[in-house]
Amino acid sequence: MKRILLTGFEPFMKEAINPSWEAVRRLDGERIAGYEVSACELPTVFKRAQQVLIEQIKKLRPSVVICVGQAGGRAEITVERVAINLIDARIPDNDGEAPVDVPVADEGPAAYFASIPVKTIQHQLKQAGIPCQVSYTAGTYVCNSTFYALMHAIYSMQAQDEIRGGFIHIPFLPEQAAHHPGKPSMSLEVVIEALRKAIEALDTEASAGESAGTLH
Amino acid sequence: MKRILLTGFEPFMKEAINPSWEAVRRLDGERIAGYEVSACELPTVFKRAQQVLIEQIKKLRPSVVICVGQAGGRAEITVERVAINLIDARIPDNDGEAPVDVPVADEGPAAYFASIPVKTIQHQLKQAGIPCQVSYTAGTYVCNSTFYALMHAIYSMQAQDEIRGGFIHIPFLPEQAAHHPGKPSMSLEVVIEALRKAIEALDTEASAGESAGTLH
């Protein structure tokens, strides 16, 4: 059976929980649309997040890797389309590091596109009644750097035909937004359902057309 | 046993459902904090909403009336503090009427304050992990006019010592926001829990201090 690796992050920025790990860990071991889900928690740390991620990829040999992260302030599930080779931290990571204007990978290209079918995922989620948009910036913090490191690892291993990679941002949970006046939120149940629908979208006919595209 | 009347509205603006009625009808018959809940659906019509509401008040003799309405675009539960004597419809109501710059009640005062404990409700919801704010404008459409008509009826019947009145706005449901790009949403389960917590807040010690205030 094919395997999909879902990752979530540790809490950061004084939050008690990170909804990405809360959602992802509840899918660990589930079988969805022909994939067995493995969930893994990543440290919210520039250097170690990618190390843990790449170890897991080498160990589990998944067909798909989707990293999930919290985007406090966004109202919808956002499927990231572009990872850029840039770190620019406004706040320190959980190891106290806050690099500014440095690349994720010294010799890497400026960016990678996601290789999961972002438009099909968006469409399927909206069909299922879940607010969702494609996003063209994953920021410049640990989410983007992990997404870039994922795609860079896939291409460096010349595994782009075997492993598809992508990143999905999710809103605050209601209990987080309760302490951030004005900020939108999304319930854990909706987020979990969104991730299931995203996995179901991976191998649909629509997605086939999408991944045959010319973007690389 | 004391009775609380909760009202929700019919769908409007091409929406298939109105989350206010979806939430309120699921609480019908429940007993919460010493109140028996009666739920009632109001037409999204300037004239008829208040007629139905006042009939129900006369029939049920509730101790508390909370009207609930959809505020598409808001991210949080918002507890309205002020109802104004003004109708200004940008879109027609469900009877096709769109009055502009007319009062709700010809001889009524400019505004009424809610007599439910809005700050205590806000506090209790946030404590329960539900995003919530006090709001100082319920708009100028059917929500505000119904809220104003409620308070005007209570005062016209000189029932302000027997009946407390208020209005709570709720966000789009996720399945609605899926068709309104960028708009925040809140799950039905969270909204229902918010209404339960609001009822539980009505007779707490904190609320006693609040209702003893000088606003009238």
Added chain:
Amino acid sequence: MKRILLTGFEPFMKEAINPSWEAVRRLDGERIAGYEVSACELPTVFKRAQQVLIEQIKKLRPSVVICVGQAGGRAEITVERVAINLIDARIPDNDGEAPVDVPVADEGPAAYFASIPVKTIQHQLKQAGIPCQVSYTAGTYVCNSTFYALMHAIYSMQAQDEIRGGFIHIPFLPEQAAHHPGKPSMSLEVVIEALRKAIEALDTEASAGESAGTLH
């Protein structure tokens, strides 16, 4: 010649300037549409703002009073339609006072509507290419309390046929927004022109229809 009193506020909240006073003071002495403009700076203090305002009204006997205030975060000129009898300060005023949930005037009504023609002003400004909306909440800080005190004074003096009153909120200036990431701004020149257009709108034919309305 008829007189119009325009007021602006002192800076508050660590801002070096308040755009309301910057705009208003530049119009002092101008003659616009048959009005001679008198400008006056009010302290950003709950108690003293209304004292200074009422002294000026008694001294100058203006036909129109428009108080102008800063609404940091709003993108457009907003013409306030409603003043409520409520003070709820999240931050201290410039005298260090931060009253919570107290009325502006102990025996006053819950609210007053502006008696300047808010819709005509909105229309004229938009015609002149200036972003403008009618607003239904002036907040619960010194702006609202001064607006309420203005209308309460006019009605207490039974001067509602001689003096029209209103309140206009203006955005941050660009130099303020430069230190508030993401916040919109409006140039002083545009704000000054907006105030001129608002004065020109006061006695147009459209405004006559508006002030003959039934709101009181």
Added chain:
Amino acid sequence: MKRILLTGFEPFMKEAINPSWEAVRRLDGERIAGYEVSACELPTVFKRAQQVLIEQIKKLRPSVVICVGQAGGRAEITVERVAINLIDARIPDNDGEAPVDVPVADEGPAAYFASIPVKTIQHQLKQAGIPCQVSYTAGTYVCNSTFYALMHAIYSMQAQDEIRGGFIHIPFLPEQAAHHPGKPSMSLEVVIEALRKAIEALDTEASAGESAGTLH
């Protein structure tokens, strides 16, 4: 004398004017910080915009090229840091073309970083009292495709040591925002001053450090 090429776009989306061309054409011929400014209007058309742009570069041999475009809805000057190799048009361009999910350049890399000093520009503008942020997405419409085509041309000509390229997004003008309720705006005078300050930032000491960075 060194030359800087500034481009603006034709109006699109039913707007009567495009603030980018309005600003840029007023700087044509000016000498700023050692640069002579040449202004050029580009069609808001995927194919022709880059053709006109590249002709102008070949003709004028500028040391710096900054394309300027309208970002209706943004509140600040935004200095774009990344151009992506993707066109995804929600609305047709001015030739009626609306390509979806196609690359700007078939064989181009996924993205280019701007080679103007984006952080120094941001800093200088804020110092001058002009709201400004670095942005990490220029969208997927003609602005991004022109920015990408600019950088791709510079690298294809192996001119990256002779020509620096970048893109600056500007808000609606007030007269445009007057017809887009709720949208922020910025006066033409502020935009023109922002572009002057951006040019002055190009060769400061701070910018030298920035362009010596490792991003490529």
